[in-house]
Amino acid sequence: MRLYLTTLNPTDSVTAGFLPAAAALGWDVTLLTDRPGDYADGPAEVIETDVRDAAAVIETIAAHHAPDVVFSNSDHLQAATALAAAYFGLPAKDWRACLTAKNKALMRRALAAAGVETVRSVRLRPHAPPPDGLPYPVVVKPREGVASEDVVLCRDKAELIRVATDIWTRRPGAVLVAEEYLDGPLRTLETLGDGRTRHVLGGFATRLGAPPYFVEERLDWDPREPGDPEVGHVLRALDAIGVGLGACHTEYVVTGEGPRLIEVNYRVIGDNCDFLLADVLGVPLHEWILRVHAGEPAPEPPARPARHGVALSVVADREGTVRQAPPEGEWPGEVRLWHRPLRAVGDEIRLTHTNRDYLAVIRAVGPDRAAVDDRIARFRREHPWVVR
Structure with a gap:
C-alpha cells in the first residue's frame, strides 16, 4: 500500500x-x-x-x-x-464538506439551512464597520482560523471595532466573523466514519482560560451516552455539513436552549488529545483512521471504558525566559502519565493568548478522576516549569 x-x-x-x-x-x-x-x-x-x-x-x-x-x-x-x-x-472526503467545515460562515449557513440550529453570525470584511444590531457580547474570530488564534470576546461595538482592527494589523485582508456568544459548558464529540457508517468514539469536557480569550486548558474524558440529545444534535449537524469519511472533532456549547456548535474540525482531535483518546479507548486510533481512508469499514469502538483520562496544557502565565523544564517521558503506575514539552530551557515566552502559550501537555489515564488529578498535581509539584 x-x-x-x-x-x-x-x-x-x-x-x-x-x-x-x-x-x-x-x-x-x-x-x-x-x-x-x-x-x-x-x-x-x-x-x-x-x-x-x-x-x-x-x-x-x-x-x-x-x-x-x-x-x-x-x-x-x-x-x-x-x-x-x-x-x-x-x-x-466530500470536498464541499471540507470547505464548509473549515469556513465558519459557510458552516453557520449550512446548519441554518438544514434547520439544525441558528446562531447569529455576520462576516466582517477588512476594515468595514460592523453592522448595527449585533447581540452583544459577541465573539470575533477569523473566518478560517484555527487554535483559538485571534478569538476574542467583545462586549460592545467599540470593543469589536478595536479588536477587529488589531487582528487586521496581523492578518491583512482576512475576513472575520462576529458571532453571538454561546454561554454554557464546552464539550467535544469525536467520531470516525467510513463513508457509510459513522461511529461515536466519545467526547471530552473542555475547560477554558479566562475571558476575553478562549485558550483550552484542560480536557476531561466525559462521553455522553449514544442516545443523548446532545449527540443526536451534533450528528445531525455533521450530516448537514456532509461529514462522512474519516475522523472528525466537533466542539459545541450546551446552552440553555440546547447544544450549539462552535466549530467542526474535519480531522482527528489535536494537541495530543488524539493520543489520549487512543489511550482511554485502548485502540490503535491512528491506524483505524488510515484504514478507513483505504476503504476498510470503520471498526466498532469498545464499550465505554471504566477509566478516566485528562489532557492538561501547562500554559505560560507570564512573559520571560524558560529557566526550568521537566523532561519528556512516560511514568507508569496505576495512573499512567505522559509529559510532552513544547518549549525548552532558554526559550523566550511572549504571551499570545492562544495555544502557542503552551509550555507542555500532560496527559494521564487512570481508574478515576480523583486518582488522575492527584497524580497530575504530584507530577507538577515534583517537576515544575519555571519562567522568569
Whole structure:
C-alpha cells in the first residue's frame, strides 16, 4: 500500500501518530509538503509540493508511484487533499464538506439551512464597520482560523471595532466573523466514519482560560451516552455539513436552549488529545483512521471504558525566559502519565493568548478522576516549569 500524506508544519499527530501507524500497517509513505526540510530526518520519503493546490498535489502523485491512499490531517489541506483522492478514484472526503467545515460562515449557513440550529453570525470584511444590531457580547474570530488564534470576546461595538482592527494589523485582508456568544459548558464529540457508517468514539469536557480569550486548558474524558440529545444534535449537524469519511472533532456549547456548535474540525482531535483518546479507548486510533481512508469499514469502538483520562496544557502565565523544564517521558503506575514539552530551557515566552502559550501537555489515564488529578498535581509539584 502506498500512502500519500499531505502536511504543512510537523505535528505530533503526524510524526508520532500517523507515520508510526502507517509503518505498523506495513505501508509505504510519501510525504507531500511545502516544508521538506522539516521532515528531512524522518522515516518517510518527502517530496516538495504546493499542498494547498489540489492540481499540484495531483500532478506530483501522477508523476510518482501509483497511490492507494491520499490523506491529510491538516485543517488547511482537507479540501485540496479530498479533491486529489477523488481524482485517483480513491476513498475521499466530500470536498464541499471540507470547505464548509473549515469556513465558519459557510458552516453557520449550512446548519441554518438544514434547520439544525441558528446562531447569529455576520462576516466582517477588512476594515468595514460592523453592522448595527449585533447581540452583544459577541465573539470575533477569523473566518478560517484555527487554535483559538485571534478569538476574542467583545462586549460592545467599540470593543469589536478595536479588536477587529488589531487582528487586521496581523492578518491583512482576512475576513472575520462576529458571532453571538454561546454561554454554557464546552464539550467535544469525536467520531470516525467510513463513508457509510459513522461511529461515536466519545467526547471530552473542555475547560477554558479566562475571558476575553478562549485558550483550552484542560480536557476531561466525559462521553455522553449514544442516545443523548446532545449527540443526536451534533450528528445531525455533521450530516448537514456532509461529514462522512474519516475522523472528525466537533466542539459545541450546551446552552440553555440546547447544544450549539462552535466549530467542526474535519480531522482527528489535536494537541495530543488524539493520543489520549487512543489511550482511554485502548485502540490503535491512528491506524483505524488510515484504514478507513483505504476503504476498510470503520471498526466498532469498545464499550465505554471504566477509566478516566485528562489532557492538561501547562500554559505560560507570564512573559520571560524558560529557566526550568521537566523532561519528556512516560511514568507508569496505576495512573499512567505522559509529559510532552513544547518549549525548552532558554526559550523566550511572549504571551499570545492562544495555544502557542503552551509550555507542555500532560496527559494521564487512570481508574478515576480523583486518582488522575492527584497524580497530575504530584507530577507538577515534583517537576515544575519555571519562567522568569
